[in-house]
Amino acid sequence: MRYKSQSVAYWYFAAAMVLFGLQLVFGLLSATKYLGPDPLINLLPFDVTKVIHTNLLIVWVLTGFMGATYWLVPEESRTEIHSVKLAYIQLGLWLLMGVTAVIGYLFGYGAGNKLLEQPIPHKITIVVVMLMFLYNVGMTIKKSGRFTTTEGVLLLGLGSAALLYLPALLHYSNYTVSIYYRWWTIHLWVEGVWEMIQGGFLAYLLIRLTGADREVMEKWLYVIVGLVFIAGILGTAHHYYWVGVPAYWLPIGGIFSALEPVALVGMAIYAYSALRRSGLAHPNKLALHWTLGSAVFTLFGAGLLGFAHTFPSVNKWTHGTLITAMHGHAAFYGAYAMIVLAMIVYALPSITGRKEGGSAAGYWSFWLQLGGMFGMTLSFATAGIGQVYLERILGLGYLDTQLKIQVHFLMLIATASIFTVGVVLFIYDFFRHAPRFHLEPEDDDLKDRPTGNLRAETDPVKYG
Numbered sequence: 001m002r003y004k005s006q007s008v009a010y011w012y013f014a015a016a017m018v019l020f021g022l023q024l025v026f027g028l029l030s031a032t033k034y035l036g037p038d039p040l041i042n043l044l045p046f047d048v049t050k051v052i053h054t055n056l057l058i059v060w061v062l063t064g065f066m067g068a069t070y071w072l073v074p075e076e077s078r079t080e081i082h083s084v085k086l087a088y089i090q091l092g093l094w095l096l097m098g099v100t101a102v103i104g105y106l107f108g109y110g111a112g113n114k115l116l117e118q119p120i121p122h123k124i125t126i127v128v129v130m131l132m133f134l135y136n137v138g139m140t141i142k143k144s145g146r147f148t149t150t151e152g153v154l155l156l157g158l159g160s161a162a163l164l165y166l167p168a169l170l171h172y173s174n175y176t177v178s179i180y181y182r183w184w185t186i187h188l189w190v191e192g193v194w195e196m197i198q199g200g201f202l203a204y205l206l207i208r209l210t211g212a213d214r215e216v217m218e219k220w221l222y223v224i225v226g227l228v229f230i231a232g233i234l235g236t237a238h239h240y241y242w243v244g245v246p247a248y249w250l251p252i253g254g255i256f257s258a259l260e261p262v263a264l265v266g267m268a269i270y271a272y273s274a275l276r277r278s279g280l281a282h283p284n285k286l287a288l289h290w291t292l293g294s295a296v297f298t299l300f301g302a303g304l305l306g307f308a309h310t311f312p313s314v315n316k317w318t319h320g321t322l323i324t325a326m327h328g329h330a331a332f333y334g335a336y337a338m339i340v341l342a343m344i345v346y347a348l349p350s351i352t353g354r355k356e357g358g359s360a361a362g363y364w365s366f367w368l369q370l371g372g373m374f375g376m377t378l379s380f381a382t383a384g385i386g387q388v389y390l391e392r393i394l395g396l397g398y399l400d401t402q403l404k405i406q407v408h409f410l411m412l413i414a415t416a417s418i419f420t421v422g423v424v425l426f427i428y429d430f431f432r433h434a435p436r437f438h439l440e441p442e443d444d445d446l447k448d449r450p451t452g453n454l455r456a457e458t459d460p461v462k463y464g
């Protein structure tokens with residue numbers, strides 16, 4: 001750690017860890033309900049456990065994004081955070097929002113718009129927290145006078161994510177109108193501006209871990225941002241096929257969303273080529289596993305499995321089935337969970353004083369999570385294929401179909417248990433060492449750099 005105020009990140013990461021653990025409890029509860037009988041049906045029905053599962057996911061991932069940004073910005077801008085106090089108040093308010101939202105869901109108090117179920121007071125709190133966060137980060141950069149492209153892309157992503165949350169504050173009683181605008185938030189988040197956030201973290205990690213040339217990485221970032229805009233914005237229409245809007249959205253959705261994986265292929269190639277050129281000299285190899293893992297798993301979960309059901313001719317059969325859950329898990333995990341875990345693993349040696357190489361528990365955690373999530377994806381996929389065939393093609397009723405695909409849910413619970421062991425190991429590894437906020441006088445990352453363009457890194461004119 002080079003700047004004292006980077007210690008703020010630790011508390012964001014710690015909160016994210018706890019919420020991640022809780023998310024899985026509600027995921028496992030949701031999965032067991034598919035097998036029935038459900039003794040908790042009156043207390044915690046499926047809709048409640050699922051809403052808590054997905055909302056905790058969004059809250060912990062955003063907590064991770066905020067913590068990782070507070071870690072990254074001081075290093076990139078070479079300065080302390082503008083206001084540490086504001087960063088802690090922001091975290092407190094954010095967690096208060098998250099915890100009370102979950103308690104509300106337990107009692108059926110929510111806005112009922114999938115993934116945007118937060119009641120209005122919570123939504124307003126979210127906007128306030130985002131404004132505090134963007135102000136604090138913006139002032140930090142402004143004061144330093146040093147603004148890198150990596151930070152720029154990250155901030156563009158975070159700022160646009162806040163902006164795109166605004167349509168979620170409006171309420172429409174017409175379902176078509178309501179769902180039309182819901183995708184402005186959800187789709188443009190996960191297939192648009194969050195990809196910039198991921199791209200920003202990925203570039204930062206690759207520059208630090210592989211010594212990749214900053215100029216090359218940042219050129220890649222521009223390409224990724226361009227591709228995301230070209231394909232992602234009109235790609236929103238892949239959610240407009242069956243919601244009651246004009247039919248011209250069908251070809252638009254099919255064509256543009258089919259182009260979305262191009263950016264993800266680019267991201268995976270740039271991560272892999274940076275790794276190959278690095279000669280694997282950086283001591284924090286575990287962070288490198290998570291970094292490359294995120295790029296590759298995104299290509300699989302979002303790129304390949306998104307593409308698999310994005311054309312209207314396929315989506316008319318698969319829409320809203322377990323095929324969606326298959327893709328939703330692999331994509332969210334690869335792109336957003338893994339990149340947060342990568343940032344945490346990268347920062348941990350600095351904020352806890354552990355050794356850089358990563359512990360055995362850390363490597364076990366990586367492979368158990370990866371294997372577990374891959375298995376879960378296959379379980380949802382096989383369940384989904386069975387469901388589409390029986391329910392949509394043969395015309396069997398929904399519940400009759402569910403009875404016939406039980407075996408896939410057994411497989412889901414088995415693979416999710418492997419995944420959960422991996423996550424428990426990660427959380428254990430995180431908390432096993434107490435935080436130790438020790439300042440390193442020397443520029444460790446530059447010292448460790450095996451190769452790369454030191455001039456571009458240190459040239460004050462370029463960034464001044």
Ligand code: HEM
Nearest residue numbers: 190238257260302306307309310319320324328331332335
């Ligand atoms: C990191 C990027 C991505 C994430 C995190 C993600 C996540 C999700 C989630 C959670 C859903 C379910 C949303 C809901 O029903 O409320 C969904 C739906 C969908 N996604 Fe993605 N996705 C990503 C990228 C992509 C890409 C690149 C494509 C296409 C190439 C794609 C195609 C689809 C389609 C077609 C649906 C609708 C499924 C249906 O009709 O039920 N996704 N995605």
Ligand code: HEM
Nearest residue numbers: 024027028030031050054324325328329332333337416420
């Ligand atoms: C112990 C591990 C987990 C289990 C057992 C689990 C199980 C489930 C179940 C049963 C659902 C409901 C599916 C449906 O509506 O039929 C669900 C939804 C969802 N889960 Fe998980 N999950 C787990 C971990 C995760 C993780 C790690 C992520 C992301 C990083 C995630 C993301 C999602 C998303 C985005 C949805 C909503 C999908 C949709 O409705 O389209 N889950 N999960």
Ligand SMILES: [Fe+2]
Nearest residue numbers: 187191236238
């Ligand atoms: Fe989408």
